[in-house]
Amino acid sequence: MEQNGSNIPVILANGDFPTHRIPLGILKNADYLVCTDGSLNALLRFKKEHLSDLSIVELEPSAVVGDGDSLSDELKEKYSHIYVEYAEQDYNDLTKATRFCIEKGYSEINYLGISGKRDDHAMANVSLLVWYLKNFKLKVKAYTDHGVFIPCCGDCTFNAQKGTQVSIFNFGAKGLKSTNLKWDIYDFDELWQGTLNEVTSDSFSIKAEGYYLVFLNY
Amino acid sequence: MEQNGSNIPVILANGDFPTHRIPLGILKNADYLVCTDGSLNALLRFKKEHLSDLSIVELEPSAVVGDGDSLSDELKEKYSHIYVEYAEQDYNDLTKATRFCIEKGYSEINYLGISGKRDDHAMANVSLLVWYLKNFKLKVKAYTDHGVFIPCCGDCTFNAQKGTQVSIFNFGAKGLKSTNLKWDIYDFDELWQGTLNEVTSDSFSIKAEGYYLVFLNY
Numbered sequence: 001m002e003q004n005g006s007n008i009p010v011i012l013a014n015g016d017f018p019t020h021r022i023p024l025g026i027l028k029n030a031d032y033l034v035c036t037d038g039s040l041n042a043l044l045r046f047k048k049e050h051l052s053d054l055s056i057v058e059l060e061p062s063a064v065v066g067d068g069d070s071l072s073d074e075l076k077e078k079y080s081h082i083y084v085e086y087a088e089q090d091y092n093d094l095t096k097a098t099r100f101c102i103e104k105g106y107s108e109i110n111y112l113g114i115s116g117k118r119d120d121h122a123m124a125n126v127s128l129l130v131w132y133l134k135n136f137k138l139k140v141k142a143y144t145d146h147g148v149f150i151p152c153c154g155d156c157t158f159n160a161q162k163g164t165q166v167s168i169f170n171f172g173a174k175g176l177k178s179t180n181l182k183w184d185i186y187d188f189d190e191l192w193q194g195t196l197n198e199v200t201s202d203s204f205s206i207k208a209e210g211y212y213l214v215f216l217n218y
Numbered sequence: 219m220e221q222n223g224s225n226i227p228v229i230l231a232n233g234d235f236p237t238h239r240i241p242l243g244i245l246k247n248a249d250y251l252v253c254t255d256g257s258l259n260a261l262l263r264f265k266k267e268h269l270s271d272l273s274i275v276e277l278e279p280s281a282v283v284g285d286g287d288s289l290s291d292e293l294k295e296k297y298s299h300i301y302v303e304y305a306e307q308d309y310n311d312l313t314k315a316t317r318f319c320i321e322k323g324y325s326e327i328n329y330l331g332i333s334g335k336r337d338d339h340a341m342a343n344v345s346l347l348v349w350y351l352k353n354f355k356l357k358v359k360a361y362t363d364h365g366v367f368i369p370c371c372g373d374c375t376f377n378a379q380k381g382t383q384v385s386i387f388n389f390g391a392k393g394l395k396s397t398n399l400k401w402d403i404y405d406f407d408e409l410w411q412g413t414l415n416e417v418t419s420d421s422f423s424i425k426a427e428g429y430y431l432v433f434l435n436y
Contacts, residue, residue, distance in 0.1 A: 092414060115340075118364045119333045120385035120413050120433040123344065126337070127409035146336045167338035191345035195338050196310060215338040 007031070008108045009062075011097045013125060014038030014070075016116025016145065017046055022218055023112050023143040028055045030110075034101060036093035037066030039113055040075065065097040094125055095132075102136055111142035114149075130171045130213050147217040157205040158214065165217035166204070168194035173210035180204035225249070226326045227280075229315045231343060232256030232288075234334025234363065235264055240436055241330050241361040246273045248328075252319060254311035255284030257331055258293065283315040312343055313350075320354055329360035332367075348389045348431050365435040375423040376432065383435035384422070386412035391428035398422035 010030035014037075018024045027033070035043055040061060050056040065084045068076060076083060086096040094114065101109050109132075114125040125142070126149060132138045133151040142149040150158075151171075160166070170176060170188040178185040182198040185206065195215075206212070228248035232255075236242045245251070253261055258279060268274040283302045286294060294301060304314040312332065319327050327350075332343040343360070344367060350356045351369040360367040368376075369389075378384070388394060388406040396403040400416040403424065412430075424430070 092410075115337045116334070118383075118435060119340070119344070119362050119367070120365065120387075120435070122333075122337070123341065123387065124385070124410035124413040126341065131408055131410065144337050147338065149337070165336075167342070169338075169341065190349055192310075192342035192349065195342040217336060217338070 008110050009034060009101050009104070009106050010110045010112060011094070011101065012036070012039040012043060012061075013094050013097075013111060013113040014042060014117070015113045015122060015125070017042045018112050018143070018145060020145040020218065022148075023145060026110055026143055027112055028059065030059075032062045032106075033059070034063045034065055034097045035061040036097050037064070037068060037070035038093070040064050040079065041070065042113070044075075063100060065100045066093045067096070092121075092124065092128075094128055098128075098132055098136070098138070102138070107137070108139040109141075111140060114142045115144045126213070127171075130211050134211055147215050150214045150216070151211065152206065152208075152214055153211050154209065155205070155207045156214075157203055158216070159203050160199045160216055162199055162201055164199040166197045166199055167215040167217075168197065168206065169213040169215070170194060171211040171213055173208040173212045175207065175209050176212065177207040178204065179207075226328050227252060227319050227322070227324050228328045228330060229312070229319065230254070230257040230261060230279075231312050231315075231329060231331040232260060232335070233331045233340060233343070235260045236330050236361070236363060238363040238436065240366075241363060244328055244361055245330055246277065248277075250280045250324075251277070252281045252283055252315045253279040254315050255282070255286060255288035256311070258282050258297065259288065260331070262293075281318060283318045284311045285314070310339075310342065310346075312346055316346075316350055316354070316356070320356065325355070326357040327359075329358060332360045333362045344431070345389075348429050352429055365433050368432045368434070369429065370424065370426075370432055371429050372427065373423070373425045374432075375421055376434070377421050378417045378434055380417055380419055382417040384415045384417055385433040385435075386415065386424065387431040387433070388412060389429040389431055391426040391430045393425065393427050394430065395425040396422065397425075 009032040011034045063082045064079050115122040130151040176185045176187050180201040181204050188194045227250040229252045281300045282297050333340040348369040350358050387409050394403045394405050398419040399422050406412045
């Protein structure tokens with residue numbers, strides 16, 4: 001599984017804080033780390049718990065984006081040089097942080113902390129990944145403690161170890177077909193229908209017209 | 219928030235084991251508890267960790283349903299009197315347990331442990347709730363550590379404390395309208411669009427034609 005490329009910004013959302021080595025590696029290696037309001041608090045707690053680990057204690061956000069609701073006045077003051085307030089209520093903190101990265105010129109983003117905690121937020125965040133690809137043409141991946149979500153459009157090929165568990169969620173694509181998956185995919189109507197599949201070689205391919213979301217289990 | 223009525227079976231799935239008092243209360247008060255393969259292991263671990271709490275140590279499943287993949291031979295032997303094997307691969311353990319309850323004559327089910335752990339399983343389980351209502355005419359609720367998922371069809375009214383956070387996920391409904399929600403709902407296209415709403419009175423109503431899913435945060 002690839003680690004974070006140095007030129008890809010990382011957005012830390014306020015779901016479950018990463019504990020698996022893959023998302024943690026991406027967090028530690030982030031050259032440009034954007035926290036939402038809530039995740040700044042989580043990052044600071046995490047740093048306090050790992051005072052003996054330099055690679056963690058030296059972690060600092062490059063920007064903090066949100067509406068300020070979850071930040072103490074002390075933290076707002078301390079991080080005022082990198083704090084960016086988006087007061088509007090139409091979008092959640094994940095989208096505010098995403099728009100901030102787009103305004104900075106990034107076309108690719110790695111996400112952490114999108115799931116866990118409130119189940120409705122997690123579902124919203126997952127569906128937002130597809131929306132970011134569709135509307136912002138952003139290349140995104142979201143790494144959780146269990147696997148990586150990759151929103152896709154059209155034909156895609158993935159490198160993956162044989163036996164990797166994979167799920168495909170259809171977000172309106174037609175003509176879904178697969179190569180090197182244990183069960184051939186089709187035009188799923190339901191979110192659950194494309195789950196629990198498995199890679200049968202060292203790569204697999206999906207052919208489709210439109211948008212879908214791949215989840216690769218670590 | 220209501221506790222589990224004694225005549226409603228409880229299915230414990232193998233996501234995060236409940237820790238919040240509401241799902242834990244439902245687990246402890248279950249008169250008819252169905253475990254999946256994996257969740258039986260989790261239940262037995264939980265009992266070991268709470269040897270001083272009689273209400274937990276005396277918890278016993280009424281049935282264990284699955285394909286046997288996750289059960290040791292010792293446990294299969296110990297629970298052979300209540301073990302029901304569904305070998306077919308087309309449906310996951312949640313659906314196997316659900317079909318078992320339907321065959322027992324139940325028309326209502328409370329679910330626990332549907333989220334947490336593998337994110338793709340959680341998404342599948344959430345979408346299955348709507349599918350159970352649509353295809354089996356089952357009245358279901360799924361209690362997580364954060365709130366309750368309630369799949370709905372048509373017009374529904376919910377009792378809820380003013381200020382309760384609520385999310386509505388559209389599963390194909392048309393003509394979505396709300397009363398006593400902070401932001402009026404509409405025919406959402408995306409899963410994230412109906413999230414982060416709030417109840418403005420001691421009840422709220424939704425009018426719709428078709429299926430949608432309500433999440434009420436505790």
